[in-house]
Amino acid sequence: MLNALRTRFRGLFSAPPAAALPASKAELALFRSQGYFVREGVFSAAELQVWRDAVESIHQRMNTLAQAEGAPQLEAVDDKRYQLLDGSLVKWEWRDGSTDIRSMEPFLFLHPDLEHLIDDPRLWLPAKSILGVDRLSLFTDKLNFKRPQGAPFPLHQDSPYFALDGRAVDQLLSLQIYLDDVTVENGCLWMVPGSHANGILPGIQGKGALDRLYTDMERFVGAAPVPIEVPAGSVIFFHAHVIHGSKGNKTSSSRRAMVITYQPAGNKCWKVDAERPIQM
Ligand SMILES: O=C(O)CCC(=O)C(=O)O
Structure with a gap:
């Protein structure tokens, strides 16, 4: 009810959201x-507030499920804690016993205010023009919390992780949508410009199962990572x-981001035996 009222009157309280536009020539050149x-x-401040409330209610629900009697077992991968809750793979913060979620995948289906986000033309219209296709479907979606003291995410490509199910990964496009302002202090993303040009790069040869998913930066020849500090409502x-x-997040506030990965239509979602076409 409250959300419906907020949505109905949002124009009174905040600037209108941006128009849906395909990627411009300059954006396509940058992408290349x-x-x-x-x-x-x-996205407008009012929309962001609806989604912040939604992700916080999901976080709360996951905590309740994790603490319930008979909760699904924790799985340890390289001493990191994972748990399958309500159809979403929850990764808990690295600190022992922390009840903070680090990330969870998928998550949009868990809340009515989020489940149609992938059908928003401000996301799919530019995505379609970048991929150069007429129709899209969802590959996967993920919620990245970085609570105060949240741990770093080592430098990596998403492609070796996405390729774990044997799928082609060259036509995948991810969108990171920020619910909070992001700064170096609260753990903004650092990107390595031009590092997409040579496909999947060598991972770290360590003892852990996750090591090979992190890029071996000692073997990488190219630009240095640059911080992407942007206001809430921005999309990378x-x-x-x-x-x-x-x-890591060195501040006392959360840094929250939603990630959507699109793919050309005609393909099933990652790890799910069904396609979720984008409604255009
Ligand atoms: O949100 C972050 O801090 C980084 C997350 C990330 O790179 C990922 O989920 O692949």
Whole structure:
């Protein structure tokens, strides 16, 4: 009810959201050369507040489920805690016993205010023009919390992770949507411009199962990572091969981001035996 009222009257309280536009020539050129570009002011303050409330209610629900009697077992991967709750793979913060969620995938289906976000033309219209296709479907979606003291995310490409199910990964496009202002202090994304150009790069040869998913930066020849500090409501459009990561959150507030990965239509979602076409 409250959300419906907020949505109905949002024009009175905040600037209108940006129009839906395909990627411009300049954005396409940046995407080709750097592997990413940023659009600021895509979503209004009122929309962001609805989604912040939705992700916080999901966080709360996951905590309740995790603490319930008979809750699904925690799985340990390289001493990091994972748990399958309500159809979403929850990764808990690295600190022992923390009840903070680090990320969860998928999550949009868990809340009515979020489930149609992928059908928003401010997202799919530019995505379609970047991929150069007529129709899109969802590959996967993920919610990245970075609570105060949230741990870093080492530099990596998403493509080796996406390729774990044997799928082609060259036509995947991810959009990172910020619910909060992001700064170096609260753990903004760092991107390595141009690092998408040579496909999947060598991962770290360590003892852990996750090591090979992190890029071996000692073997990488190219640009240094640059911080992407942007206001809430911004979207980063990025290639599955671009190297990126984030540092820890040193502030006392959360840094929250929603990630949507699109693919050309006609393909099933990642790890799900069904396609979710985008409603255009
Ligand atoms: O949100 C972050 O801090 C980085 C997350 C990330 O790179 C990922 O989920 O692949």
